[in-house]
Amino acid sequence: MTALPAPPPESRTGTCPFTANGEDREDSRSVSSSVSAEAQDGTAVRSAPVADWVVPQELATDPYPIYARLRAESPVAWVPALGKFLVTGYAQCHAIELDQDTYSAQVSGTGATMTRTLGENPMLRKDDPEHTTERHSINPTLRPKAIKQVWTPIFERNARTYIDTLAGAGPDAAELNRDYAAPVASQNLIDLLGLPGVDPETMRRWSHAFIAGTGNLLDDPDIWAAADTARTEVDTLLDELIPFYEANPNDSMTSALANSGLPHPAVAANVKLTITGGMNEPQHMVTNMVWALDHHRDQHRRVIADHSLWPAVFDETARWLSPIGMYPRQTTRSVVLGGVTLPAGAPIGVVVGAANRDKNHFTHHPDTFDIFRPKQPHLAFGSGVHLCAGHWAAKTSIGQLAVPLLFERFPTLRVDNRRETSWDGWVFRGLTTLPVTWDN
Incomplete structure (x- = not known):
C-alpha cells in the first residue's frame, strides 16, 4: 500500500490562518480554544482550536491514539502540520456528508493534485448535479442484482486462482498481501472495468502511481513521472477501448461510462479514478479481516463454525480498521x-x-473489534451522495468470497509471528506485509 504523502507543514507555531477574527493564535502544545461567539441555539462557538502536536509520521505509524486525543479535546481542530482542519467526531463527519452545499468535494490543494494526476476532474471531486450525472452511468453495473448475476462467478474464479498461488508459496513463505490480497483485488478491478490484456502487477503499479500523485503536494518530480507514465498508458488503452465499447457494449464499468453520453475526457477520468481507489481498499480488507480474526480467536472460532457471520466480520472490520481513513x-x-x-x-x-x-x-x-456489537451505521464507505459506489462489489468479492474461501481452503490459516508484520498510512491505512502460515 502507498499512503498519501502528507501536505507540507504550513506552521509549527500553533498559529491558525483561519481564525474567526483573522488574528494569529498563541502557541499551544494541545488543542486550544476560546469562546468567540454564540450560535443561534445558544451554544458556545469557538474560533479554531489548534492541534500543533499532531505529527504526520506518527499518524502513519498508529493514528488511533492521536484520533482519541483529538476527539476528546476538540472534534474539529486546525492541524498546522497538515494545513487542514481535521474533523474526527462521528456527528461532525456525518453532518459534512449530508451537506454538500456547504462542504464541497471540489477542493483545492489535494483536489488540484488529483486533477493533475488524472488529467481531468473525476466525479469524486464534483458536487451535484454533475456528480449525480456521472455516478448514474455506473450504478447499474454495481447494483446488488448485477453483482450477484454477473460478477459473483468472476470474483469466485479470481479468488480460487490466487488461493492456489498462495498455496504454492507454502506455509513457510506465504505473504498474504503479496500472494493473495493484492492480485485478487487487482484482477477483480481489471474485470469490473473491462480492461483486456492488463495484468495484476500493471494494475497495482497504476493504482499506486495515481494515489501517490494525488497526494504529491510537495511536487516530487519522481512521483509526477510515475503518475504521468501511468496516465499515458491508461489513456492510450482507453483511446481504443472507449470507441470499441461504444460499438460493442458489455457489463463492464468502462462500457457503461463509454455509453453514458459523457465526453471522452470525463469517461477516462472516472476510469482512472476507479483505478486509483478501487484496488487498495479491497486489498486491505482481505488482510485486515484475517489480522482481526487472528487477534480475536474466540470470534475466529465462532465464524469458522457459523459462516453466516462473515458479513458481520466484513462490516466490523471496515468500521474498526477503516481502509479509507480520511478524505x-x-x-x-x-x-x-x-x-x-x-x-x-x-x-x-x-x-x-x-x-x-x-x-x-x-x-x-x-x-474493540466485536462482530456481535449492536448494529449501528458507520462511515467506512462514506455517506450521502458520495456513498461508495463499489460497496456492494466489495462486500461480495471480499466479505462473501475472498476471505471465506481462504479459510475454507486453509482452516488453520493464521498470522506467522516468526516473520514481521507491517502497517502504514492513515489517509489509506492497511497492512503492507502480513506473513501467514497454516498446518499442512
Whole structure:
C-alpha cells in the first residue's frame, strides 16, 4: 500500500490562518480554544482550536491514539502540520456528508493534485448535479442484482486462482498481501472495468502511481513521472477501448461510462479514478479481516463454525480498521461545525477512521473489534451522495468470497509471528506485509 504523502507543514507555531477574527493564535502544545461567539441555539462557538502536536509520521505509524486525543479535546481542530482542519467526531463527519452545499468535494490543494494526476476532474471531486450525472452511468453495473448475476462467478474464479498461488508459496513463505490480497483485488478491478490484456502487477503499479500523485503536494518530480507514465498508458488503452465499447457494449464499468453520453475526457477520468481507489481498499480488507480474526480467536472460532457471520466480520472490520481513513472537503461559506467557526474556503480532512471509533456514537466499546456489537451505521464507505459506489462489489468479492474461501481452503490459516508484520498510512491505512502460515 502507498499512503498519501502528507501536505507540507504550513506552521509549527500553533498559529491558525483561519481564525474567526483573522488574528494569529498563541502557541499551544494541545488543542486550544476560546469562546468567540454564540450560535443561534445558544451554544458556545469557538474560533479554531489548534492541534500543533499532531505529527504526520506518527499518524502513519498508529493514528488511533492521536484520533482519541483529538476527539476528546476538540472534534474539529486546525492541524498546522497538515494545513487542514481535521474533523474526527462521528456527528461532525456525518453532518459534512449530508451537506454538500456547504462542504464541497471540489477542493483545492489535494483536489488540484488529483486533477493533475488524472488529467481531468473525476466525479469524486464534483458536487451535484454533475456528480449525480456521472455516478448514474455506473450504478447499474454495481447494483446488488448485477453483482450477484454477473460478477459473483468472476470474483469466485479470481479468488480460487490466487488461493492456489498462495498455496504454492507454502506455509513457510506465504505473504498474504503479496500472494493473495493484492492480485485478487487487482484482477477483480481489471474485470469490473473491462480492461483486456492488463495484468495484476500493471494494475497495482497504476493504482499506486495515481494515489501517490494525488497526494504529491510537495511536487516530487519522481512521483509526477510515475503518475504521468501511468496516465499515458491508461489513456492510450482507453483511446481504443472507449470507441470499441461504444460499438460493442458489455457489463463492464468502462462500457457503461463509454455509453453514458459523457465526453471522452470525463469517461477516462472516472476510469482512472476507479483505478486509483478501487484496488487498495479491497486489498486491505482481505488482510485486515484475517489480522482481526487472528487477534480475536474466540470470534475466529465462532465464524469458522457459523459462516453466516462473515458479513458481520466484513462490516466490523471496515468500521474498526477503516481502509479509507480520511478524505478532503472544503467549505463554501462560513459555518459553525461542532461548536467551531470555519470560514469559507476552509480545507477539511474528514477523518472517518476516527469517527468510526467515536464513543459518542458507538457506545459499546468502540475501540474493540466485536462482530456481535449492536448494529449501528458507520462511515467506512462514506455517506450521502458520495456513498461508495463499489460497496456492494466489495462486500461480495471480499466479505462473501475472498476471505471465506481462504479459510475454507486453509482452516488453520493464521498470522506467522516468526516473520514481521507491517502497517502504514492513515489517509489509506492497511497492512503492507502480513506473513501467514497454516498446518499442512
